Amino acid sequence: xxxxxxxxxxxxxxxxxxxxxxxxxxxxxxxxxxxxxxxxxxxxxxxxxxxxxxxxxxxxxxxxxxxxxxxxxxxxxxxxxxxxxxxxxxxxxxxxxxxxxxxxxxxxxxxxxxxxxxxxxxxxxxxxxxxxxxxxxxxxxxxxxxxxxxxxxxxxxxxxxxxxxxxxxxxxxxxxxxxxxxxx
Numbered sequence: 210x211x212x213x214x215x216x217x218x219x220x221x222x223x224x225x226x227x228x229x230x231x232x233x234x235x236x237x238x239x240x241x242x243x244x245x246x247x248x249x250x251x252x253x254x255x256x257x258x259x260x261x262x263x264x265x266x267x268x269x270x271x272x273x274x275x276x277x278x279x280x281x282x283x284x285x286x287x288x289x290x291x292x293x294x295x296x297x298x299x300x301x302x303x304x305x306x307x308x309x310x311x312x313x314x315x316x317x318x319x320x321x322x323x324x325x326x327x328x329x330x331x332x333x334x335x336x337x338x339x340x341x342x343x344x345x346x347x348x349x350x351x352x353x354x355x356x357x358x359x360x361x362x363x364x365x366x367x368x369x370x371x372x373x374x375x376x377x378x379x380x381x382x383x384x385x386x387x388x389x390x391x392x393x
Contacts, residue, residue, distance in 0.1 A: 212289070212292070214255060214258065214259060214262070217259045220263065221234055224282070225265075225270070230269045233265065234262050234265060235392045237262070237265075237320065237321060237324055238258045238261035239387070240316075240320050241320075242254050242257060242261070242390070243386035243389045244316045244320070244382075244386060245313070247382070247386075248312060253313070257313050260296055260313060261317065263296050264295075264299050264321060266296065267279035275300055275303075276300030277300075277304060279296055279297065280293050280297050283296070294314070295314050296317075298314040299314070301318060315368065315371040315372050316372065320379075321364075321368075322365050322368075323360070324383065325357060325359070326347065326357050326360040326365070327380070329360070330347050333350075340388055342384055344380055348376075351365075351376075351380070
């Protein structure tokens with residue numbers, strides 16, 4: 210890895226200004242850090258977190274070239290090829306043909322959209338929190354295609370399949386991941 214967490218966050222802010230996008234990046238960073246620990250990659254927690262932080266680097270400024278422009282930006286800065294591949298792979302069959310191969314890439318693919326759905330369900334609750342959120346609440350909203358319509362159920366399901374997990378396990382683990390950190 211050739212970029213620190215602080216440098217990665219500065220890079221993210223260079224291309225993203227919207228609080229929503231910054232919060233999403235921080236959320237996915239936290240989720241990726243959780244899964245690195247949970248899945249036995251504790252020695253790579255920093256890297257997994259940076260992948261989560263930078264996965265949507267180009268989305269705000271270049272939405273029609275998402276996962277394409279980010280590769281150019283990172284290559285110009287001579288960033289690690291693993292980082293470039295990992296962040297681009299979450300656009301597999303959507304904007305790029307870079308398949309998630311490593312378990313870290315599959316986790317990113319599976320949880321990116323799901324964090325948005327879980328976050329949307331959480332803010333509908335009286336507590337506005339994931340701390341008391343249950344699987345059944347997310348599953349109910351998952352089935353309602355009009356709720357958080359921008360969160361692709363197909364991508365979430367495909368991600369679960371890539372990991373060899375059922376949807377319930379993916380949702381439950383992602384809720385636990387989102388409970389494991391706070392965003393200031």
